[in-house]
Structure formats: structure tokens, C-alpha cells
Amino acid sequence: MERRVLLPTVLFLLALPAVAETVLNERFSVYGDLRSGYYNLHRQDRDNTAETTEEWRARLRAGLKWKASTHFEAAVRFAGRYSTEQDDHGFDLDWHTTTATGMSLGDSTLDEAYLAYREETWSVTLGRFQTKNVVAGVAGKSLDRNDSTNTEITWTDGIRYQTDLANGWQGQFILEHNDREGPANTRRPPLNFTDTAARWSAFAKLENTDALGPLVQRNLSITYLPEALHRMGPTSQTTTDYYTITARTALRWPMARAPGDFMLGLEAGYAPQTPKAQALNLMDSGDSDGLGYHIALNWLDFAPGHNIALIGARTGAGWLISPDFAPNTDLLEVRYQWKIDKNQRLEARLRRRSELEGVTGALDDRVDVDGYLRYTYSF
Numbered sequence: 001m002e003r004r005v006l007l008p009t010v011l012f013l014l015a016l017p018a019v020a021e022t023v024l025n026e027r028f029s030v031y032g033d034l035r036s037g038y039y040n041l042h043r044q045d046r047d048n049t050a051e052t053t054e055e056w057r058a059r060l061r062a063g064l065k066w067k068a069s070t071h072f073e074a075a076v077r078f079a080g081r082y083s084t085e086q087d088d089h090g091f092d093l094d095w096h097t098t099t100a101t102g103m104s105l106g107d108s109t110l111d112e113a114y115l116a117y118r119e120e121t122w123s124v125t126l127g128r129f130q131t132k133n134v135v136a137g138v139a140g141k142s143l144d145r146n147d148s149t150n151t152e153i154t155w156t157d158g159i160r161y162q163t164d165l166a167n168g169w170q171g172q173f174i175l176e177h178n179d180r181e182g183p184a185n186t187r188r189p190p191l192n193f194t195d196t197a198a199r200w201s202a203f204a205k206l207e208n209t210d211a212l213g214p215l216v217q218r219n220l221s222i223t224y225l226p227e228a229l230h231r232m233g234p235t236s237q238t239t240t241d242y243y244t245i246t247a248r249t250a251l252r253w254p255m256a257r258a259p260g261d262f263m264l265g266l267e268a269g270y271a272p273q274t275p276k277a278q279a280l281n282l283m284d285s286g287d288s289d290g291l292g293y294h295i296a297l298n299w300l301d302f303a304p305g306h307n308i309a310l311i312g313a314r315t316g317a318g319w320l321i322s323p324d325f326a327p328n329t330d331l332l333e334v335r336y337q338w339k340i341d342k343n344q345r346l347e348a349r350l351r352r353r354s355e356l357e358g359v360t361g362a363l364d365d366r367v368d369v370d371g372y373l374r375y376t377y378s379f
Helices: 003-021
Strands: 028-044 050-067 072-083 107-118 122-129 156-164 169-177 200-208 215-229 240-254 261-270 291-303 306-315 329-339 344-355 367-378
Touching (some): 028 072
Antiparallel strands (some): 028 050, 028 367, 050 072, 072 107, 122 156, 156 169, 200 215, 240 261, 261 291, 329 344, 344 367
């Protein structure tokens, strides 16, 4: 690993005991994680050229949490991501990420800075915080919301209200601020927020994770981005609302002739208003495809602490908000996970992604085969 990646990692680990010793009383706690691993990618590109890249990546997150009382809590957290292939490094405190899918390699920021008030059955969080809405299973993927997946750094700025409902159901509503210069989580072009009406967006979900026979998850969510979609392309002055409806479920039961449990995860989503195919530089005509879905086959605890999953997904070119699935992509993935203990996890992935629809001027569809071996330590 190059010195620019290794040095921050070493300094971070050496600083942890010193930070912990500064804790004033039981109301303060240090939290975060270190994730590092080897990543590779082989790309067969649209012009029929091939390229293989390899790198080591690391993401460091360290925060301080203040438990002011039984009801009030505040936290702030530093987050940085590094790579042996990064071009530069820097610390930013902007309201938006440096790319449409997160912070660039070499960048660092504050990914949490919030105040929270909690009662027994409801809570309100204000500021910058992490959110997710994933299918239960080994990989925990999502079509609509999963901040800071893998080694990415993203966040949500705004206000979140969560409440317990009847019969095990829980509700969540997020009013999210979008900066004129760009989003804070995954929002792909031709979505942008230059229009004043696009400054605030909304997300709502209903979820039940109480077991009902083999059912262990039932979830319905809606994302609404007013005046954020430029259907004719990013430079078009005409905007419209972009919204999605997503449903997910998971079922779990013991394996009949093997150790452990089998879990089936299903997710499907639809975006009624999508960009024109020409705006996405596709050879097709009319509106782009607004359908996305994925299926996950999980074998849990085939040995104590060991899990494996097979994941298949299809994401239309008009599905623009998934942090886990790129638009216009057919995906097949194998994921292995070893939960060493409550603080340590080792994971491996092998994934193939190919384009669904042809791009104008391309000789062939792009095909990516990538993988990683990564280690995560949480504290």
C-alpha cells in the first residue's frame, strides 16, 4: 500500500487510544470503523478494448457521540476514503458530494453531524446523518437508499422522523435538502438540483421485520424529487418530478438437509417518469426503462459465522437513484461473508455487470468483471 494510504491509517489507529482516554464521562463515546481491502476490475469496453485495474482502498470513519440525557443525543463523525490510485487528497465541508455517487477517492469530510431526540416509540433526527433501506440478507442491497455502501462516503442532510405503528410496523419520513451544486447521496444524471423547486425532496417507508411464518421483512418505500429530472438531458431547461415506488420482502427458513438457514430476498421498483433514451445517449427511442428489480439467494450460517449469497439484478436506464445498482445494467454477483466477531468482518465479492441497451456509437456493450477482498473493524 502506498504511503499516502498507509500513513493516515496508522495515524488513525495510533490516535484511537488517546481519543478514548479523553472521554470525560459515560455520556461521551467514540465510534466508527476502518474498512480496507484489495479491489480489481476487468473491463471489456464499448470500443472492444480491454483494461484491468488493481488497487488497495481504505475508508476511515471516526466520531464522537454525546448522550446528553435519556432523550437527547448529538454526534459528529469524520470520514475519509483513500486508494493507491487516487489522484489527490483533500477535506471538504460542502453540502454535496464531489461526484454523483459519493466522495472521490482521496476525499474526506464529515458524514455525520446531527442532533436527535428519542422517545420510546418515536424519534426525530436533525442535521447530517446516515440512512438505509435495504433487503435483508448477506449483501444488504437497495434500489433507493443505502448511504455509504462499500467504501463510498455519502450522507443525508435534513430531518428524519421515525415511529412505531401497530402490529410491528414502523414508519419513517425524511425531508432531505439538496444543494444546488449536487446531491449528498446517489443521484445520477440527468437528475440535478439547480431548480429552486428541487431544493427539498422526500422519502417515506413502511416496514415490518417481525417474523410472520417464513416472512421476516415487508417493506414499501416512496422517493419524491420535485423538479429534479431533466428528461431531455442535463442541459435542458425543462424539468419534471422524479419519483419511485419500491417494494421488498425477505423469507427465511431452516435448510432441510444442511446446516444453517436459507433466506430469499426480493426487491422491485418502478419510476413512472424517466429521461428520454436519447438524453442518456442510448440507441433506443422514447422513454428510458424505469423498472428495477433484484433477487438474493442467501445461505446463512452454513458454518458458524459464515454466509454466502447469489444475487441477480436488472436495472433499467431510467432508474437513477440506486447506490448499489447502476442504471442500464444486468448484474450477477457472488458474496461471501465471515463474521469473525461482533467487531470484525471479512468479505469477498465476485461480480459481473453488462449493459442492457446499446449506447449510440458503441461497437459493443460494456462488460465489467470485478471483485474485492475486504476487512472491516468496527469500534
